[in-house]
Structure formats: structure tokens, C-alpha cells
Amino acid sequence: MMLLIQEQSKQGRRAVAQAPLQKAEITDIPEQFRRRRSANLPEVSEMQVVRHYTRLSQRNFSIDTQFYPLGSCTMKYNPRGANEMAMLAGFLARHPEAPESHSQGFMACLHDLQEMLKELTGMQAVSLSPAAGAQGEFAGVAMIRAYHDERGDTGRNEILVPDAAHGTNPASAVMCGYKTREIPTGADGDVDVEALKAVVGPQTAGIMLTNPSTLGVFDRGILEIARLVHDAGGLLYYDGANLNAILGKVRPGDMGFDVIHMNLHKTFSTPHGGGGPGSGPVGVSERLVPYLPVPMVTRDGDEYHWLTETECPRSIGRLSAFAGNAGVLLRAYAYARMLGREGMSRVAEYSTLNANYMFKMLQEAGFEAAFPERRATHEFIITLRKQAKERGVNTMDFAKRLLDYGFHAPTTYFPLLVPECLLIEPTETEDKGTLDAFIQAMRTIQDEVNTDGELVKGAPHTLPVKRLDDVRAARELDLAWNVSAED
Amino acid sequence: MMLLIQEQSKQGRRAVAQAPLQKAEITDIPEQFRRRRSANLPEVSEMQVVRHYTRLSQRNFSIDTQFYPLGSCTMKYNPRGANEMAMLAGFLARHPEAPESHSQGFMACLHDLQEMLKELTGMQAVSLSPAAGAQGEFAGVAMIRAYHDERGDTGRNEILVPDAAHGTNPASAVMCGYKTREIPTGADGDVDVEALKAVVGPQTAGIMLTNPSTLGVFDRGILEIARLVHDAGGLLYYDGANLNAILGKVRPGDMGFDVIHMNLHKTFSTPHGGGGPGSGPVGVSERLVPYLPVPMVTRDGDEYHWLTETECPRSIGRLSAFAGNAGVLLRAYAYARMLGREGMSRVAEYSTLNANYMFKMLQEAGFEAAFPERRATHEFIITLRKQAKERGVNTMDFAKRLLDYGFHAPTTYFPLLVPECLLIEPTETEDKGTLDAFIQAMRTIQDEVNTDGELVKGAPHTLPVKRLDDVRAARELDLAWNVSAED
Amino acid sequence: MPFIPHTDQEVREMLEAIGVDGIEDLFEEIPADLRCVELKSIPPAMSELEASQLMAGRARQDGQPACFLGGGAYDHHIPAAVWQITTRGEFYSAYTPYQAEASQGTLQLLYEFQSMMTALMGMDVSNASLYDGASALAEALLMAVRANRKSKSRRILVPRSLHPSYRKVAGNILKNQGIELVELPFDPEGGHTDIGALEPYDGEDIAALVIPQPNYFGVLEDVDALTGWGRRNKAMTVAVVNPLAMSILSPPGEWGGEGVDICCGEGQPLGAPLSSGGPYFGFLCCRQGIVRQMPGRIIGRTLDQDGNRGFTLTLQAREQHIRRSKATSNICTNQGLMVTAATIHMALLGAEGLERTAAACHANTSDLVARLSSLTGVSPRFSRPVFHERLMSLPVAADDVLRALAAHNILGGLDISGDYPELGRAILICATEKRTVGEIESFVEKLARVIELQGGVPCQLQPKES
Amino acid sequence: MPFIPHTDQEVREMLEAIGVDGIEDLFEEIPADLRCVELKSIPPAMSELEASQLMAGRARQDGQPACFLGGGAYDHHIPAAVWQITTRGEFYSAYTPYQAEASQGTLQLLYEFQSMMTALMGMDVSNASLYDGASALAEALLMAVRANRKSKSRRILVPRSLHPSYRKVAGNILKNQGIELVELPFDPEGGHTDIGALEPYDGEDIAALVIPQPNYFGVLEDVDALTGWGRRNKAMTVAVVNPLAMSILSPPGEWGGEGVDICCGEGQPLGAPLSSGGPYFGFLCCRQGIVRQMPGRIIGRTLDQDGNRGFTLTLQAREQHIRRSKATSNICTNQGLMVTAATIHMALLGAEGLERTAAACHANTSDLVARLSSLTGVSPRFSRPVFHERLMSLPVAADDVLRALAAHNILGGLDISGDYPELGRAILICATEKRTVGEIESFVEKLARVIELQGGVPCQLQPKES
Ligand SMILES: Cc1ncc(COP(=O)(O)O)c(C=O)c1O
């Protein structure tokens, strides 16, 4: 067990070099405004902090240390060069309100990135400001709403969402004031077009779709879906979380989408950071251009200028105080420049190759595919319902046991419609050797399930903690350390 | 077991972004000079490299992760700020032969550091160029020799070295063409002055001394020793590896030393880097000033200039191609500025406090002190000869078992004159809590020795490898990976 | 192929295993007429060296002017250790800690973060971050509306003294849910929200009241009175605070005695570099009683099978991946790495370090204000005490002044005339602990010259009186 | 107290446990009259912020000129991953791996390094580093003298074409052991060491022969012939090579068929930043038969108690801490962290990456040479092929030219007149893969103007002929 940093605190200890050596006296702030007792923050030395967090870090799985085939999350190598470039002193020091005279270098990067993303998605314009995929979704749906509202088409109160959609899709629609209606998936993994036909109508504001979907298949009916929704007066939203699968191969704009968000922290290899920051730029077709969120960058000759509420009066406005996650955008830009034109489609090709290879090999090893007739995209689903039923070893047990073999588990129990599923996304940056080792681990666990199920159900056995009690966590809430709560 | 990076190689694989994307053709180097077959270096992807070395790093103990009380090595916290400052782009980009016009900032740092080290050691001048302690020793002894030689005093062919001295001392003396003669230590841990008297004489070029010595005591006879050697026409060399113990408290120059090296990678907290780089500046008294190794920095008004062979014709010359380990010097300089005047003596005070506390507590726990009557300096020695004799558990077993408890072992079997010894140096940057935990671990192991000696003799049990076979390593030499040697 | 490890041999083996002839075959389910044409406008690949030369050139191009800008993003010292540790691969390249046992590093750190934030804010619970301060406010208000069972209205009182972008963002995010933001005027002398401004709403059904501290002008609000008003009127009180300021100012958990219901703000002053506005992180704390209405990730402490302590994501039933359209928010990816930095930052500074930093900012800004006030026509616009920012009235147009200063590589403050035309010619200035005496002197000197040139007022470096 | 964690309370407890009244009592054994007076000239402490402002100012002060300097230190691209990983605490802050079981990270890495170096050099074994290239040569020569059982002389032949500082350092280190360095002249046309220069020593007792590749002038030596001479004359052959060049040039292990006995050099081109000349690292490889004469750390592969593979320091009996005055060298601390960087660097580039880099340097320098040669009075001084450096003759004094170029922020080469007065007005230039076309053009253009101004020669940007 590792102590909390708070538990290492001793009154009066400090990392002295990290604050002004003299304490300025404050004479002109009246008592009533002042804090009476210092905040109970840890009192530790610089070395204690360095040692504590260095050691804590070692208790994480990460791309830099393990294969991390988390479906829908695109855990691929985050180039260290992109990190270095984004952390150049000049970039880090730039204040968000610095004048354009002192921002041309930064703005050039943003502008270039906007242009590249436009081309890659086949959209008319791009705004980089959303901070993550979900904020991109919000922006996208808000634009759909602004579009209908401006046209006086105010009866549209519904957004259609396939049942395989990520939870953010319905949640974003609701934040924009819409109701959502779920569209079922057909047995082949594509959206059930008949079901869609039955519900699309004048109340339809739009549909939110990922393609390839989170089921690991490319929806072959996409053009018909687009036609149906457009004919009903609705717009099409593209959830770009799976863009990695089709980068440079097929463009959402060409499929008929009106608005798209991209997860730069997936397809453009910016780090996930243990939960962010991400970046969720949005691209739009012609008719939604006026509504894009601000700020954006425009070029006029050799000069770059900001586009804000003033220049874009019909914009849905800004969604964060400044220009979004600039540092993430710089990383994505650096990555895109290193990939270059040739590199874009290779991302799709090799991530798809890796996924189909694993898909095939796991099936050969006896695992059941959710959609055995289909090609995998950059990810695919297997279901362990047989194992669960026959041996009482469920997907979560399998996942935990994989940790013991040094692999992060694939996504479990998502999408919700496939029982006991594992969504597996190897990404293009993993080599065959690693894939083979993972497949071997799956085989081994499969054998363990048959010979020693308890071993699997008790996993993990080799990590800093054993299986954690989630129920207890939610029932006996302990969300912050409290001196008095300790002995 | 972790594969070697070589074992992860696959023909044709590359980290493409790391080299020019086009391969320039070479037309004007004749075949005879060209390499025929590419070097058999690993062919791996960028991510494989990052993952491999990140994981390898986790297999190390280090100051940033563990208490590391390695006596004589001063494993203290290496400020991260010093690292950042030394790695500023401007410093990293400076070519060693850049003209003075483009070097004033760098040279100012070197000059300031020279001045501080002069004051701290009580010497007349300092040269920063030696790359580590041992090279400082070489420089120091070479200056002693140059001094005698220039005076025509060429009969002096012997350097005296106490038996507690570090191995580099006699080795350095020999590299300067001297014979060495060992001086025994008295029962109280000080140099045996009578023995010294017996051997000092006209053949004595000098004596090499650490004070405090590697026995963890301050030699109280230092002034008499200095008098004896000086009277005989010899010079005094100060091995500054233990300077941490007396920084700002007592100065080698004041003790009568003529030349000193400092280990900046010890007292000035530059990182040890798994074995270097270090830095071993030398300081000298008046009479040795002309012989200091070049280059050095001098100030003339507001301008800094290099002193090289031209300005210092009597110098022992340069010992490396350029100005020594500049990046280490910058780290030491940053550290010294953050310590400041007040901070210097505190280093000695708190490292001494920590050592004496542990010394006392371990004795109370039943461990035998090598010099129980003495004060500890910043380090001290306990001997496990009783345990070895009575229980057959030796110092190395004890050391390995400490690793299981998450502590790096103290220095073992050095100095050679104390049997079964542990030389323990906690340093000033460790807190009492850590010292107490270490003391507790020592107690526990002590108990284990009495109850389950095999447990201790089989240690370590919790590290990536079990006890390694050193004999085999030396007998069946395997010093490089070789494709054909593998399966 | 950059970042792709496949050798030709391996590709052949894999294709064979799959049973196809080429990689293209794997895309056969995509309708042929949809397949991409060449990406003409994407430039060819660069090596890492070429890309870094490009980027270094652009970073250099923007210079490193002396920065007296604040307005929601502040130039603070960040200990070197913070980012050297934060960018360690194990933190940098991990995902959201869904597999708790393989993510104890991130999870324990986040629990420590939650503990630090509650200590700093004097609140019961904290989440593990939102996007930024402005969007955190929007989420806080949605939360307040959900949590305020006593209110049927969807009206929220928002002081005009609150950061203009925060007001815009909250408006943009809330407007589709029929929530009305009602603006409270600020006192033209003090620059604060006088309690009198709330009188019109006494006894009305108000869902929430926003209370900034300090406000956009740097001015300290009467937080106790405002909080008291909120409680009396059954409005949820939502504090928006600068976390650094909270080290020396009364924390939201103590305002008006019992504290506010929710507090949020921008985490940037806790270890995030300015970096053109992001990534930063929004923080959000609340009373224990309404934790189930809180958006975002929350980490809880629990036990493992052996009874040992461990940490895990908890209360996930509030979140979109479980509750979908009924979630407390759509947020998924948050700003984890920035929180990693903030946690290390707070651990390094401790309360005393934050207090010293806050005091130094206050002192530097006071010093700057005093010196600037010695110039003819330059004076503080508001009378009330500030934390580390102040609005200064100028005798000439603000944008001209700022442009001229920028030409001297001084970013001399924010022109607020766009957002507050009623305040005339004025700039919002801030001098953090990083501004040196030399920079402050140079600012004052240059401003004197600029004013002289622009307004014909004679250069005045001496104090006006005495 | 910066970097000291003690609280007053703890200090009291510790003093009490020891049984003294104050910390001063712990120093009671030091003679009172030796105790320090105040350290007046040491400045007071700075915070990390203050120190970094000071250092950043100084780093900025030195500018970042376009660097055409070589001469033993080369401006190469270092992958970002190299130092981001190398400075991880576990590598950065570990000691020499004395406790092997707790140091498998460093030890395995060093074994991998040894394997890479032997592969690159074509040699049997490598040590784990020495201080730098020059001191590595000195150690190599001491080793050669020890290892050469056939020779009784302590004479070593050293080409004058070898880096002057290497010759000085070797001389400084060897002189006290009675070893004589005999200089071999270089060919005034070719710039190489003609085999004829060795004729006078045919059949003599020579302990060792030094063979640089490339030599200081960038020129390629006839390494096969020289190595053959050494073997015929029972002299140990000691190569001094640029490791990057070895990716495309015949490696020492193959020279003259059977290869040299020892090879050494400067490791800087493998991942060490220029950094004012250090820290770099010296490398040293040799034939298996003489490994016990090798100085420095050596890592060996072995097994643990369970029969699993592991790594450990081996052959320690050669070293000072065991053998003391009879050790193969006094070296203790070496350049471990630089070797860490080099290992990661080589892993990232691989043979192909090193070859491409080497080829790009060669091409850039060739391009620069061609363009410079178009200027009147400027021409290559030597006729023989070079790797990535060339000596260029100038029509005017080198130091004036270089000073003028430096004023334009171009470091235009090395003035070698101090070390080689016989070569007249000439500069040694180098254009690595990092020099851009723009920088090269600007160099040529500025040099043209400088020559015109200094020498009155008309500006000549056109090719001299055709
Ligand atoms: C399919 C899909 N859509 C949307 C999102 C939400 O993106 P973000 O986490 O960046 O908000 C995700 C992220 O996990 C996703 O996988």
C-alpha cells in the first residue's frame, strides 16, 4: 500500500524553493475577506513529492508500458516529438489574450490544422475549439438546432441515435434540449434501416452516427440512411471517434454528413493523459458554416486573424473561455505533419489490418465473433457469453486476468447490445509480435477457464491491488481524505 | 524476463520519423572506405523503443523512487529545477568551440561557480574541467608532480594513502607515475600518526586524504598530519567526496590542504545517472595555481574570457577535448544558487544530524558500531561480523534483504579495513519518517537472521531477478548479444 | 512508415492468415464510390527534425513579451518537477482509469486531488475535473437547477462583474434547456455586486445565484452577504473562484457561515502553463448532499479482496456511459493530465507556498498600480480591494496604448471596452509573482511615453502629489 | 530550508534521541579553530523561479547562431524520446549499479549498449563508457601498452592529422608514465597520413599506432594500409573513430582484414546535445583476448538463482575499487546517463537511420563546399574524400572572417591556424543534417560579403567557371 501524500505531511515542512522566499505582507485586504485557517494541504518536501508521484506513476498501465487494446479509444503511440514541440517555451508562454501581433506563429499552426482537417473529413469548414469529443458533439447538435431554429423549423425535437452509440451521443443531444430516440441494430451489425424509416419524420432534427460504428463494422447502408434523414429534413451528425479506421480512405463529408467531430486524442495521437485533455474539433457542410463555434483562425494574405462573435454573429458562440485545448491542437498538428499526406491512409490501412488479423486468429482460437460474417474495421467484438453461461466466468473476469499477463483489457460491456462483449482495438502502432502475444494470452485464459475458473475469477493476482470492491466504493462514499477520519 | 531490444528486432522495421526521409546518395567516397554490411543494430519502431526503455527504467532503484543510503556516494535529491535550467535550449545548443561573443551567458555561470567553490573550499583558484572525482584526483596529483618537477625536486616518488582511502586514490597516484604507500588507521578511526611519521620523508610527494574519512569520522589529527607532511616537503591532497559533511562548516584550505577535488555529483546534487556523468573540479592553494588544468574562465570587467594553454603555459593541460562536463556544472551552479549562502552549512548540519540519529538508533537496536566512541559525520559504519560469525549471514545477505523492504542497500565491504561492514549515508534530504522506516527494516532483518536465516540468505525475493551469479558472469564472459549465440 | 511497425514480411503473413490478397480487400464493405480521392492539400510527411524546426520557428516568432495580462489566465511559476513528472509515460499515455487495478497511480492521484480541492475550497466533495473554468460554471449551473428541488423557476442570477466569457459560455450551453440568466449590475464605484442589486429579486423563485471571487475586475465581492441572500431566498449559491486566491481569501465553504452549495472555477493557476488558453481544467466542488447531481468523474476509496485500500471510479451511474440520455452531463474525456500537474503543483507548494505566491502577486500588482497611478490621467477605476488584478483608467484610448506597448514587447493589459463600454478607457492589469521590478519599471516608463505621444500629456514619471 | 525536510519538532526529537543539545554539538570533534567563518561571497538563496529567470536570461544571451562548427562535436538531431526517457528519475537519479538486482534497468540497457557498439564497430567487446573521446584515447593507449606483451618500448605513433586536443589530452595523461608519443606527418596534398610516413619506423619496436577515421580535417585515412602496418610491426592498432561515420564507413573491426585491436572515440554524435562540450562519453571496444586490460565498467550477462537471465557488473577485479593501485585505470564514475541516451538514440535510428543521417551530413557538407568553392579564393584545402567536414582555404585571415560571420549569427567554422600554422588561412567547416538550405545559402552569401569587405575581392556569387 502506498501512503497518500496527505499522510506523509508533517506540520511546518515545505518545498522551500518553490515559493517566494519572502512572504509579502498583505495590508489592504480587510479581515472579513481573509482566510482564517490555512488550507489543510500536504506539507511535504520537494523530494517527497517527486518520489511519491514517480512511484505512483509506476502503478499505471499505459501505452508507453503496455499493449492497451481498448476498443473505441484508439490507444496508439503518442509521439514524444509532438510533446516536445507543443512544450516549446514560446508556445507555453503565450497568453490566450496575447494580441495577434504576438500570435502569428501559433495561429499559423491552428490555421494549417483547420485546413488539413477540412480536407480529411471532406467538410467545408472546421472549428478547433471543442475541448473533447463530447463537447464537439454538443457543438454539433447545437449547430443543428441553430440551423433549424433560424429557419423557423422549430417542430423538430428529436435526435435519432442507434443503440450502439456511445453514451455521449444521447447525453449531448439532451443537453441541447432534444429528446432522443433509439434505432436498433440489425443482425448484420448495420443500422436497421426499416426501423429507421419507421421513426424518421418531421420531428426529426437529425441523427447521430458513428461509421464505422462501435460494433466494429462499416455501415454499408450509410448512403440510404443519409438519404432518408435528409429527405425528412433532418441533418446527419458524424461521431468521429472511429475516424482512425477510415482516415484517408473515405470521408464523412462524402458519406453525406453535415457535421462531424473528431477526437484528436484518438486519431491524431495526442495523449489521453489518464483521462484527458482531449480535443474535439468540429467540421461542417456548407449550410452549417455560419454556426461554427468561435474562436477560429482565418488567413488574410500572410496574416492570421481571429474570428470571434463579432465576425461570426450567427455562431453558437464559445464553449470555453479561450480557444480550446491549444496544447493538444499543437500536438495533433505536429503529428499530422509527421504523418503527412501519405501517412494518413496508412493509419486506416494498418489499424484495419491489425484488427482483422486478431479477429481471425481469435476466431480460430475458438472465440465467438459478434459479427462473424463481417470484415472488422479497426476494431471488432467478441462475445464471451458461452464462457459466462457454461463456466460462470464473465467478461470482467477475463479482462482482469489479461492484466496479469501484462495487457490492458479491451473495452468491456460496450456496446451494450452485445452481451458479455469485448471490444478490441489494437491500433496501427502495434506490431505483430505483440498481437500474437495477446492472442496467446487469450488462449491461455481460455484454458484456465476450463481447468481453473477460480483462478480467473480471482484475477488480477499480480497487480498492486487485488480486485476492487466497486459496490462498497459507491455505497460507503469516501471521496476525500480527512484528517479526523484517520486515526 | 524482459527481452533485449535486439531480440525485438525485425528486419526492415524502422522509426521512420527519426532520420531523413530521403536517403542521400553518396557518390564521392570510394568503395574501399565504405561499410559493406549494415551494422547489426536493432530494427524496431519508435513505440517499441519508448515502451522498452520506459519499462526497463522501472527495474531500477533510484533516489526518485527509494531511500538510497549508499555510503560515500551522497545520494541526495537531485533538484528537478536544476535539470530544467541546464536543459534550456540555449545551453544545449551551444557548441564547445562557439566564440566568446556567443558564450558570455554560459561563461558567466562557470565563472560564478568557480568563485563559489573557491570560497567554500578555502582555496585560491578552481578549475572546473575534470569530468569526475577520479579525473580530479589525477589532475590534483599531476599538479603535485608538476610542482615538484618544476622545482627540480624529482626524488619524490611516493604518495601516501591511508588504508581507508577510496580505490581511486592509489589508482590515480599510479597513473601519475607514483608509487603508493599505505598508512594504517588507528583504533579510534583516525590516521595512525605514528605510522605516518615513520614513513613520511624526502621521497614523499604528498598524501591523499579524505576528511571526514570514509570511516565516517572527522580526523582530529588533521593539523598535525598537515604539519608532518608539509615539513617533509610533501603536499596534501584532499579527496572531496565527503565534502557534504562539512560544507560551510570547515574548509579544506583551512585544514592545510594544497589541492582538492570536489564531486559535484555528490555534494552539489547533480544526478548520478546510473553511473555518471559526474564532475570533479579541482581547487588549489597559492603554490599550485599555475598548474591548474585548462580551460578555465576569467573575468575582465564585464567580459568573460577563456584561459587555455596559451594563457597558462605551466598548466598540466587539458584532460578532455573541451571544457569538461558543462551540463553537470550548470546543474551544480543552479543548485548552489538555490541553496545560497545560508543553505551551504545546513547541508552539513542536517546530513550530520541524520547520520548521528541513525547511528544512535541502530546501536540501540543492537548493531555494532565500528567506532562507537566517535561522532558520526554524514555517514557511519556498522559491522555485521557477529551475525556473520554466529549465524552465517553476511553483510551482502543483509544488503540484499534490504532491497526486499524497498531500501537500496548501504555501501557494503568498503572501506576494506572494517570486516563485514555497512557504510550508511542518509543525506540531509531524507526525512525522519524514512530513517525510522529503514531502522525498523534493519531490526526486522536482524530478527529474521535469528529466526530464519535462509530467508535472508536467499534474498532478494521481490525484485525482477533473484540473486545473480557474479562468479558465472566473470567466468563465462557474455558481454554482448550475438545473433548466432541465440537459438 | 512513421509510427507503423509492420515489415513487408509480417504484412504478408497477416494477410495470408486473414485470407485476403491485399490490405485494400479489407475495405471491401465500403461502397466503392465513397472511396477517397487523393488528399491534395495535405503536405507531404516531415521527419521529426523538420517538424521541430518548423514548430520552433513558429514558437520563436511569437516572442516572449512581458505579460501583464490576466483575465482568467495567469502567468505563474510552475515547479520544474511538475511537468517532468506529469509527462512520464505512465501518466501521459494512460487512458481514463476504467480498469482500476491497472490504474492505481492515476486513481490515487485523483483522490489526492479531490482531497486537496476540498481542503482549499472548504467543501465536502470535488470531482476529478471538467474542461475549463467557463464550462465548469455552465455544468455547475445545470447541476444547481437539478439539485434545487425547492425552485421551479429556471432563473439564475449572474453578476455582470463575472468574467464576460464565462457569462457567454454559460449562456451558450444553457440556452437550449430553457434556462434564463439574469444579469446583476455592478456598483460603479466599488466594482463589486452590491447586495442592493439583489433587492428586486428578494423572495422570488430563483434557482441559483452566481458569486465570483474575485470578480473579473479583480475586485473582492461581499461573498458573505451574497451567500446569505442566496440561502434566505432558497437559491443554490454557486461560487466561481480563483483557486490561488482561495489560499488567502475566505473559501467558499465558509462564506456566509455555512458556505455555498457549489463552487467551481478555472484550475489553470495550479500548474497549467498559459499555453494559449488550454489545456486548463475546470474544477467543481459541492456539498455532500448533492454529490449525485455532480457531473464528471469522481474517484472513491474502497477495499480490494484482501481488505487493502484501493481507489476506483465511483458513482458512475450518474455518467453518460451508464445513464446515457439521463446522465448528469455528456462529459467523458476530461482534463486528467492537467489535474495530475495540479496535484503535484499543490503538493509542492502546500498551503504556505500558495499563500506566498498569492501574496507576492498581490504585492506586485499593488506596486504596479501605485506606480502607474503616478502618471497623469492614470488611476484605479474602482475603489474596493482587489486580489491581483485591477482596472486602470487611462487618459487615452486603450487599444492604441496596448498596441504601442506591444511594439515594445510589453503586453500591458486587457482592453475591456468591448465587453464593458460603460467603463470608458481602461485596461485590466495583472502582475504575478513572476514579473520583476525591471519589467514593472519598464512598463510604467513605456506607458508614460505612449500616453505622452498619444494624448499630448507631458511625460510624468514623478508622483502627482506630495 | 530548500531540499531539507526537517521540521523543528523532528529536529528536537532527533537531538534528544542522540542525546545532544543542538546540531552544533555534533561537530565537536572538529578543532574549534578550523571552523568556518561566514561565506561572504556566496550570494543569498534564490527560489527556483529566481534561479530559472537568471539561467534563462543567460541561456538566451548566447543566442542560437547557425552552427557550422564541428571539430569533434556535432549538431545532430536527437529524437525527442531520447531525453524524455533518459531523464526519467529511475535512470537519472540512480547510482552506478552496484546492487545488480535493484539495477536491472540500467544494467540491461548497458548490456544492450555494449552490444550495439560492438555491432557498429565490428569489435568483440565494449566497455560501458569513459569520460569523453580524448580521455578514452588516453585510456586506450595505456591499455595498448599494457596489452602489447611483444613490445618493450613505450613509443606510440600518433598522426598529426588526429584532433589536436586528443593529442594534447593523451600527452597530458600519459606523460607521467614515461610513454612517448611520436608524431606522424600528414600528406600536404591529401590531408591523410600516407603510409610512407611510417617507413622510418618499419621493424622498430612500437607499442601502438593510432588511426583516426575520419581525421581532424574530415579526411578519410587509408585505414586498411595503416592497420596492416601495425599488425606487421607488432604494434597495437588503436582506432579513433566517429561512431556516426562508422554507419557508412568500413568499421575498425574489419580494417586491414582482421581489424584493429582497440577502437575508441567520442560518443557525442549518438544522442548527446552539444551542450558546450559535455557531458559526452568516450567509448572503447577491443578484441576479446585483451578484455582484461580494458579500463572502465563492463556489464556481463549471467543467471539468477532460479536460472533466469540477468545482468551484472563483471570483471570488477580490473577496477580501482578492488585492485586499487594495480587497477587498469582510476576511473570510477563514468558517463552512464549519456550512454543511456546513446542506447535509446541508436535503438531509434537503427543502422538505416544512422546511415541516412550520415549520408545527409555528407551531402550537406558537400553542398556547402561546392557553393563556397564558387567564391573567389575559397577552395578545399585537401584533395582526398571526407566524411562531413572539410578544411577550406580562404583568401583572407580566418579569425577576421569568423568574427564577421559571428556578428551575423553564423558560426562559420573553426580557425585551425593555432594548431596548424603550416596550413595557412583556412577554416574547418561542417554542415550536419540539421543545417537547412536557407542557412547554407546565407552562410555563402555572408561569407562572400565578408571576403569582399576584408580582402577587397569583388563579391562573387556566380560559379567561377562554366
Ligand atoms: C464512439 C465515441 N463517441 C464519443 C466519445 C466521446 O469523446 P470524448 O471522450 O473525447 O468526449 C467517445 C470516447 O470515448 C467514443 O468512443
Ligand SMILES: Cc1ncc(COP(=O)(O)O)c(C=O)c1O
Ligand atoms: C571517497 C571517494 N573518493 C573518490 C571517489 C571517486 O569519485 P568519482 O566516482 O567521481 O570518480 C569516490 C566515489 O565514489 C569516493 O567515494
